[in-house]
Amino acid sequence: GNSVTQMEGPVTLSEEAFLTINCTYTATGYPSLFWYVQYPGEGLQLLLKATKADDKGSNKGFEATYRKETTSFHLEKGSVQVSDSAVYFCALRGNTNAGKSTFGDGTTLTVKP
Amino acid sequence: SQTIHQWPATLVQPVGSPLSLECTVEGTSNPNLYWYRQAAGRGLQLLFYSVGIGQISSEVPQNLSASRPQDRQFILSSKKLLLSDSGFYLCAWSVAQANTGELFFGEGSRLTVL
Numbered sequence: 729g730n731s732v733t734q735m736e737g738p739v740t741l742s743e744e745a746f747l748t749i750n751c752t753y754t755a756t757g758y759p760s761l762f763w764y765v766q767y768p769g770e771g772l773q774l775l776l777k778a779t780k781a782d783d784k785g786s787n788k789g790f791e792a793t794y795r796k797e798t799t800s801f802h803l804e805k806g807s808v809q810v811s812d813s814a815v816y817f818c819a820l821r822g823n824t825n826a827g828k829s830t831f832g833d834g835t836t837l838t839v840k841p
Numbered sequence: 842s843q844t845i846h847q848w849p850a851t852l853v854q855p856v857g858s859p860l861s862l863e864c865t866v867e868g869t870s871n872p873n874l875y876w877y878r879q880a881a882g883r884g885l886q887l888l889f890y891s892v893g894i895g896q897i898s899s900e901v902p903q904n905l906s907a908s909r910p911q912d913r914q915f916i917l918s919s920k921k922l923l924l925s926d927s928g929f930y931l932c933a934w935s936v937a938q939a940n941t942g943e944l945f946f947g948e949g950s951r952l953t954v955l
Contacts, residue, residue, distance in 0.1 A: 760942075762943055764944075764946075769949075770948060770949065771931050771933075771946035771947050771948050771949045772885075772931065772933075772944070772946045773946065774943045774944075774945075777943055817884065817885070819944075821942075821943075821944075828875075828887060828890060828900075829875075829887075829944055831884045831885040832884055833883055833884035834883070834884050
């Protein structure tokens with residue numbers, strides 16, 4: 729079956745530091761890949777996505793590139809802010825089974841001023 | 842624009858009591874609907890999904906059930922709660938014909954069973 733493995737946390741960074749959260753996946757076919765963000769006490773919201781190999785998703789300074797050869801979708805940001813503190817989930821969605829999504833366990837990011 | 846709401850936001854229930862969490866979607870038709878549970882410090886576990894009225898698929902055997910009485914309404918229920926049912930429950934929807942599209946989540950319902 730499908731699976732997503734993401735870097736364990738928690739991750740603590742100083743403001744303006746570079747962020748990388750690793751994500752690798754196992755899936756059949758050609759899934760779409762996503763990063764979701766969850767702020768404290770809230771539901772998840774889409775941060776960015778990529779639907780085919782070599783696509784780059786980007787939003788709010790975050791980027792991730794769909795690498796089929798390494799089955800990876802690492803999240804990066806060049807300069808984090810305190811407001812980026814949240815839990816980040818990598819996910820994939822296949823094109824079968826009612827499009828069910830598979831999520832990683834989440835990585836908690838804390839950015840200190 | 843589309844919106845999704847779930848309620849109640851917070852619930853504290855005794856063991857053995859019933860449960861009903863409701864979720865409604867506005868601004869779209871025939872969405873796929875999902876119930877996820879998020880245990881503390883863990884990822885999301887898919888509990889149920891539905892592709893249409895009255896059509897429910899269960900992902901894991903458990904003490905919970907789901908129903909979809911209307912196109913844009915999804916209900917999570919239990920007749921007798923267990924301690925292990927505590928968690929953060931998330932309702933989500935997606936466009937039915939776009940299997941590679943994203944999920945849109947509600948605000949979540951935090952259930953504590955005592």
